[in-house]
Amino acid sequence: MGDIAWHRKDLLSxxxxxxxxxxxxxxxxxxxxxxxxxxxxKVPALRGKTVVNFFVEPSTRTRMSFELAExxxxxxxxxxxxxxxxxxxxxTLLDTVRNIEALQIDLIVIRHSAPGAPMLIAKNISCGVLNxxxxxxxxxxxxxxxxxxxxxxxxxxxxLKVTIIGDILHSRVARSNIWGLLKLGAEVTLAGPSTLVPRxxxxxxxxxxxxxxxAIEDADVVNLLRIQHERQRAGFFPSxxxxxxxxxxxxxxxxxxxxxxxxxxxxxxxxxxELASTVADGPRSVILEQVTNxxxxxxxxxxxxxxxMNK
Amino acid sequence: MSDNxxxxxxxxxxxxxxxxxxxxxxxxxxxxxxxxPGKLKKPKKIKLHGKVIAPGFIDMHVxxxxxxxxxxxxxxxxxxxxxxxxxxxxxxxxxxxPPADTPxxxxxxxxxxxxxxxxxxxxxxxxxxxxxxKEMAALGSLKRAGVVALSDDxxxxxxxxxxxxxxxxxxxxxxxxxxxxEDESFKANGVMxxxxxxxxxGMAGQAAASEELIVARDIILSRQTGGKIHIQHIxxxxxxxxVRQARAQGINITAEATPHxxxxxxxxxxxxxxxxxxxxxxxxxxxxxxxxAGLADGTxxxxxxxxxxxxxxxxxxxxxxxPFGVVGLETAVPVCLHHLYHTGVLSLSELIAxxxxxxxxxxxxxxxxLAIGNPADLTVLDIDDEFTVDATTFKSLxxxxxxxxxxxxxxxxxxxxxxxxxxxxxxxxAR
Amino acid sequence: xxxxxxxxxxxxxxxxINEIAHSIVAEFHGKTPAKEFALIxxxxxxxxxAQRLISSIExxxxxxxxxxxxxxxxxxxxxxxxxxxxxxxxxxxxxxxNDMAVILVDDVLSSGRTIRAALDAITDxxxxxxxxxxxxxDRGNRxxxxxxxxxxxxLTVAQDSKVMVEFGQSENDSSIYVTDWxxx
Numbered sequence: 001m002g003d004i005a006w007h008r009k010d011l012l013s014x015x016x017x018x019x020x021x022x023x024x025x026x027x028x029x030x031x032x033x034x035x036x037x038x039x040x041x042k043v044p045a046l047r048g049k050t051v052v053n054f055f056v057e058p059s060t061r062t063r064m065s066f067e068l069a070e071x072x073x074x075x076x077x078x079x080x081x082x083x084x085x086x087x088x089x090x091x092t093l094l095d096t097v098r099n100i101e102a103l104q105i106d107l108i109v110i111r112h113s114a115p116g117a118p119m120l121i122a123k124n125i126s127c128g129v130l131n132x133x134x135x136x137x138x139x140x141x142x143x144x145x146x147x148x149x150x151x152x153x154x155x156x157x158x159x160l161k162v163t164i165i166g167d168i169l170h171s172r173v174a175r176s177n178i179w180g181l182l183k184l185g186a187e188v189t190l191a192g193p194s195t196l197v198p199r200x201x202x203x204x205x206x207x208x209x210x211x212x213x214x215a216i217e218d219a220d221v222v223n224l225l226r227i228q229h230e231r232q233r234a235g236f237f238p239s240x241x242x243x244x245x246x247x248x249x250x251x252x253x254x255x256x257x258x259x260x261x262x263x264x265x266x267x268x269x270x271x272x273x274e275l276a277s278t279v280a281d282g283p284r285s286v287i288l289e290q291v292t293n294x295x296x297x298x299x300x301x302x303x304x305x306x307x308x309m310n311k
Numbered sequence: 312m313s314d315n316x317x318x319x320x321x322x323x324x325x326x327x328x329x330x331x332x333x334x335x336x337x338x339x340x341x342x343x344x345x346x347x348p349g350k351l352k353k354p355k356k357i358k359l360h361g362k363v364i365a366p367g368f369i370d371m372h373v374x375x376x377x378x379x380x381x382x383x384x385x386x387x388x389x390x391x392x393x394x395x396x397x398x399x400x401x402x403x404x405x406x407x408x409p410p411a412d413t414p415x416x417x418x419x420x421x422x423x424x425x426x427x428x429x430x431x432x433x434x435x436x437x438x439x440x441x442x443x444x445k446e447m448a449a450l451g452s453l454k455r456a457g458v459v460a461l462s463d464d465x466x467x468x469x470x471x472x473x474x475x476x477x478x479x480x481x482x483x484x485x486x487x488x489x490x491x492x493e494d495e496s497f498k499a500n501g502v503m504x505x506x507x508x509x510x511x512x513g514m515a516g517q518a519a520a521s522e523e524l525i526v527a528r529d530i531i532l533s534r535q536t537g538g539k540i541h542i543q544h545i546x547x548x549x550x551x552x553x554v555r556q557a558r559a560q561g562i563n564i565t566a567e568a569t570p571h572x573x574x575x576x577x578x579x580x581x582x583x584x585x586x587x588x589x590x591x592x593x594x595x596x597x598x599x600x601x602x603x604a605g606l607a608d609g610t611x612x613x614x615x616x617x618x619x620x621x622x623x624x625x626x627x628x629x630x631x632x633x634p635f636g637v638v639g640l641e642t643a644v645p646v647c648l649h650h651l652y653h654t655g656v657l658s659l660s661e662l663i664a665x666x667x668x669x670x671x672x673x674x675x676x677x678x679x680x681l682a683i684g685n686p687a688d689l690t691v692l693d694i695d696d697e698f699t700v701d702a703t704t705f706k707s708l709x710x711x712x713x714x715x716x717x718x719x720x721x722x723x724x725x726x727x728x729x730x731x732x733x734x735x736x737x738x739x740x741a742r
Numbered sequence: 743x744x745x746x747x748x749x750x751x752x753x754x755x756x757x758x759i760n761e762i763a764h765s766i767v768a769e770f771h772g773k774t775p776a777k778e779f780a781l782i783x784x785x786x787x788x789x790x791x792a793q794r795l796i797s798s799i800e801x802x803x804x805x806x807x808x809x810x811x812x813x814x815x816x817x818x819x820x821x822x823x824x825x826x827x828x829x830x831x832x833x834x835x836x837x838x839x840n841d842m843a844v845i846l847v848d849d850v851l852s853s854g855r856t857i858r859a860a861l862d863a864i865t866d867x868x869x870x871x872x873x874x875x876x877x878x879x880d881r882g883n884r885x886x887x888x889x890x891x892x893x894x895x896x897l898t899v900a901q902d903s904k905v906m907v908e909f910g911q912s913e914n915d916s917s918i919y920v921t922d923w924x925x926x
Contacts, residue, residue, distance in 0.1 A: 024829070027829070027830070028829075028830050030832075031813065031816075031830045031831075031832065031833060032816075032830075034833065035816070038866065038867060039867075039868070040866040040867070042866070043816035043817060043863075043866070044816070044817055044862065045815075045816040045817070045818075045821060046821070049821075073816075092624070092627070092628055093628060093629060094627060094628070112629070113631075114629035114630065114631040114632065115512060115513050115514050115583070115630065115631065116512075116583030116629065116630045117629045119582075119583045120583060120627075120628070120629060120630075124627075135513055135514075135631070136513030136514070137512055137513040137514070138513070169510070170513070171513075172513055175511070175513055198510045200506060200507040200510040200511070201510060201511075203507050204511065303816070303821075306821060307821050
């Protein structure tokens with residue numbers, strides 16, 4: 001019949017997914033995007049389901065996006081932040097989630113600073129688990145919304161040249177994007193200071209580059225990552241100013257871009273560091289559309305995962 | 312510990328690398344020592360046709376956790392695990408709570424090992440007080456209390472001058488140094504090997520350079536002082552290359568490899584199972600191959616388990632927060648037979664030497680050959696017995712093994728300590 | 743291959759479609775301007791059926807009502823109870839449903855659950871003046887208090903069998919089968 005069985009109760013990383021599964025999520029998200037454009041911005045798909053947003057690491061944007069997606073699917077929602085959870089009282093992560101599960105909840109959306117924490121949970125409980133970011137490991141919904149945005153704007157992903165610039169070493173956004181882009185046939189270039197862009201990435205077929213101009217001049221998409229000041233303190237690069245001088249996208253360096261190149265950023269932007277305001281707010285920027293699409297992608301993922309929970 | 316009953320081991324293939332022997336012969340045991348079969352009166356006969364009889368295996372790197380963490384392991388359970396794995400002697404690392412930096416703690420371990428242990432336990436003492444790497448422990452008094460070696464295992468003395476003094480002073484008491492080599496300034500909260508997989512997984516890496524720098528230091532100090540330094544759980548290609556060159560120059564350096572480092576690589580971490588978290592970490596395939604090459608060419612003379620029990624609760628947490636270490640006593644022999652003997656890397660005699668001659672030479676054990684009058688410590692192997700590891704059957708109190716569910720060919724089927732059968736899978740033996 | 747038994751051929755189906763079109767024209771033609779009534783096909787087979795109905799209506803009346811397509815996956819009441827999720831197909835309602843006379847079109851009416859979901863979906867797009875239901879086959883077996891306003895063919899089949907309508911590429915290619923539910 002052509003009905004692809006989505007058979008995962010969890011969404012843990014892009015690395016786990018087949019390219020057909022990624023495409024299915026993106027196709028499904030297209031329909032959910034329309035829901036948010038209607039007058040009645042809500043469907044009953046997850047009516048009666050309870051979703052727990054369990055954020056062991058603070059987050060504003062991702063949590064709001066997930067929360068809104070859950071509301072628009074008519075789910076019941078509980079938010080637990082690290083401060084208010086019993087994790088501080090010495091309880092293990094598994095004990096905490098088993099207690100949550102005992103309240104008959106259906107899905108856990110988890111953000112955690114330790115890589116692999118969502119996998120640990122998914123392996124040990126029966127409700128569905130969505131990874132909303134685990135350390136520097138994975139951030140699958142961010143990658144999916146980036147893929148969605150590129151596909152929507154460019155009509156395809158296969159053969160596109162996508163450059164990701166910044167602190168790749170510590171970036172879950174970069175890792176999930178790399179796997180998603182490679183699986184869907186795009187060519188990936190990573191750029192940034194050599195201390196933050198390890199050459200080991202070349203082993204999976206990615207170009208590593210430490211010169212901004214050669215990294216972006218034939219790119220169809222440039223995705224800039226937020227640069228954290230704490231990396232400077234840890235000795236990865238000498239100063240934020242020097243970073244901006246060599247790897248920032250600004251009025252001067254924007255001239256290297258192709259006219260139709262897309263400029264993306266997962267937010268929040270350090271204006272004037274990795275990205276100048278003129279570029280962030282300029283015609284190539286699709287940064288706000290990424291935010292809009294994040295909602296649709298998260299609705300799609302919640303819908304697909306919820307459909308597989310009782311199996 | 313010795314047993315008065317007489318035993319005759321019949322028909323086994325006796326392989327003793329101490330005296331370069333490999334032949335089918337009977338071995339007699341009486342009063343806990345090896346005896347001429349003809350002198351036995353009414354021995355209990357044990358048929359060992361098709362089995363291999365070796366001198367008792369020695370594991371010179373075991374954490375018994377007692378005193379301090381008896382939920383993870385006790386002297387009783389740890390020595391039972393050793394027996395089940397084919398080991399007749401183990402060296403107990405001193406990083407207990409309190410650490411074995413005083414004669415009192417060493418006494419405690421010895422006394423409990425004598426009353427509760429099922430294999431021989433040789434205590435190792437601390438190099439520095441409280442394992443803090445600041446002041447030298449009372450090495451002479453520790454020697455008098457019975458330690459056979461010195462180690463700050465788990466930690467590494469960062470102050471090179473203190474280390475030089477420890478090496479010099481220990482040498483005057485004839486104590487070997489067992490060094491955990493790690494430059495702590497390199498650590499940066501690493502939880503796995505720094506390389507392709509740490510980069511792909513977004514995990515903090517531990518650079519091989521941190522081991523290699525301290526190995527270099529130890530070689531320099533050994534050359535300068537003449538002291539005996541043994542590199543524990545060597546894990547990186549460049550470390551092994553340094554040891555190879557140092558040994559060629561006649562420097563008093565030895566090294567051990569663990570079964571997990573020679574069998575597994577950092578790729579295993581992608582499952583985020585903390586039973587693949589240990590220090591030093593599982594390294595790259597290139598490093599793993601260099602360990603195998605080092606064992607083959609004699610650069611690495613010892614296989615030791617670094618048996619590090621941790622409770623299931625403490626390991627079933629986020630990978631970042633789990634403690635380092637895996638148990639090894641009950642899987643070491645199968646893993647090594649599988650990866651070193653059945654693959655043709657080592658002969659059976661060479662493999663047995665890594666568990667016997669290698670550690671005995673470093674520790675100064677001189678009565679380990681299968682010779683008349685020596686203590687009857689023997690390990691019996693069935694080199695073709697295929698089985699699957701089931702951690703729930705471990706004698707150890709802990710189950711933190713990366714080998715659970717994996718199948719291997721060959722294992723220890725009987726362990727005899729001072730003439731007493733402390734472990735047996737042979738037909739007719741009670742399990 | 744499931745054991746399929748053909749119940750109706752293209753000729754019979756075309757006749758049924760014409761009959762439905764005729765009834766629709768009789769109710770709406772002259773009373774409601776073409777711009778104010780529209781057909782909404784429910785995925786999957788309701789969409790090609792609605793297309794055929796529209797061309798038949800055009801032949802009868804010379805007027806061509808608008809066509810929309812609706813996917814009701816987000817409105818189902820059995821999420822998490824089925825073995826696999828259907829793919830969500832495109833929903834495209836190119837007109838304002840407010841104050842519109844809307845005819846929902848589906849191939850087979852059985853339990854009524856799909857229509858319940860479709861009613862919820864449509865009302866989330868606005869407040870139609872009225873909603874009618876047209877189906878090619880009414881096979882009975884109702885679980886909800888829902889009936890068709892226009893039904894082309896009434897069938898009586900065993901409860902555990904599935905009625906399938908297949909529309910081919912051309913207007914002259916269609917058939918109705920019955921098969922065991924578990925083989926479908």
